[in-house]
Amino acid sequence: YYLKLKENFFDSDEMIVLESMPDGYKYSNILLKLYLRSLKYEGRLMFNNRIPFNSQMLAQVTRHSVGDIEKAVQVFKDLSLIEVLDNGAIYMLDIQNFIGKSSTEGDRKRKYRQKIEQEKQGKIECGQTSGQMTDKHPPELELEKEQELERELEKEQELDFGQIVVYYERFFGEVSKENRKRLKQLANRNTISLLFEAMRIANKRENVEVPIAYIWQILTKWQNKGIKTLQEAKKEQEEFNEDFS
Structure with a gap:
């Protein structure tokens, strides 16, 4: 797995604001490590399909203190860089900007947002979509409605x-x-x-x-x-x- 960053990655508004904060460069390091950890599940940060990372586990894998991790996660949420679901799963919201070709970027981002919404509603278990959604909301129809909106x-x-x-x-x-x-x-x-x-x-x-x-x-x-x-x-x-x- 690998991550592609554009040359102006650190010039984005989010990164400028992040690194201007106290301990901002520390948070920047944590963010990059979380991006890389999430690649295994295409942007979904989990220890495995069933167990989400907690603060202690993230502290161990990033080699930062638990306090730094908890502060960083809150900052990332405030800057809309991540979304933490009720089941503990963390989605890195900008990850799709750094994967794949530009020709597929729009479709990939839409599918990624759709996946987050499905998991919020309990329609994804262990990384798979349950059969309930297919009966009432065919994926093709949902995608078409989203594109039209x-x-x-x-x-x-x-x-x-x-x-x-x-x-x-x-x-x-x-x-x-x-x-x-x-x-x-x-x-x-x-x-x-x-x-x-x-x-x-x-x-x-x-x-x-x-x-x-x-x-x-x-x-x-x-x-x-x-x-x-x-x-x-x-x-x-x-x-x-x-x-x-």
């Missing part, structure tokens, strides 16, 4: 993405190809009003070297706090400013 979402998002780029350029200058990609990811995960508000806050903040990474941090914090509206975001920011005034 993604196409509709892309159409709706495309209508407003030009506004997002213009807004970003007004504050931070010309958008690079890499930052355009990151903006697209943020637009897919957040409402446009929240994204605009995060840009406005980042613009007011002094000495921000990587605006897109700071914007990502703001939106991740709001997501973790359950903030979904512009009004809630502004209230949270006012409370934050009062605490440091």
Whole structure:
């Protein structure tokens, strides 16, 4: 088994935010080791088909302390790098970016997300799909519905993405190809009003070297706090400013 990393892997917003944290380079090392450990089960991090890794086991195989592992896992969850299911299975959410050819990338990612959802619903046991799903939801039909939904979402998002780029350029200058990609990811995960508000806050903040990474941090914090509206975001920011005034 092997892992393919692109040359700009450490320039991604997630890795920039991760390594800027206290002990960030330690977490970066843990993340890479978890990616490699998960390859045996195509991104599903398990000791075997039945037994999930716990903190003590991960500490042993990564040669880090249990405390570091527990902190790292929480950080990875906050940055949407992993998803931990109720049965203890850990899915490395970006693993499909580093496997295989680009021509199969879209199909592979869709199947991987579908597999996670199936296991959440108890439809996968020991790495196999149970027969219940086949009776009511043929895989071909589910995949077709998912593809259709993604196409509709892309159409709706495309209508407003030009506004997002213009807004970003007004504050931070010309958008690079890499930052355009990151903006697209943020637009897919957040409402446009929240994204605009995060840009406005980042613009007011002094000495921000990587605006897109700071914007990502703001939106991740709001997501973790359950903030979904512009009004809630502004209230949270006012409370934050009062605490440091």
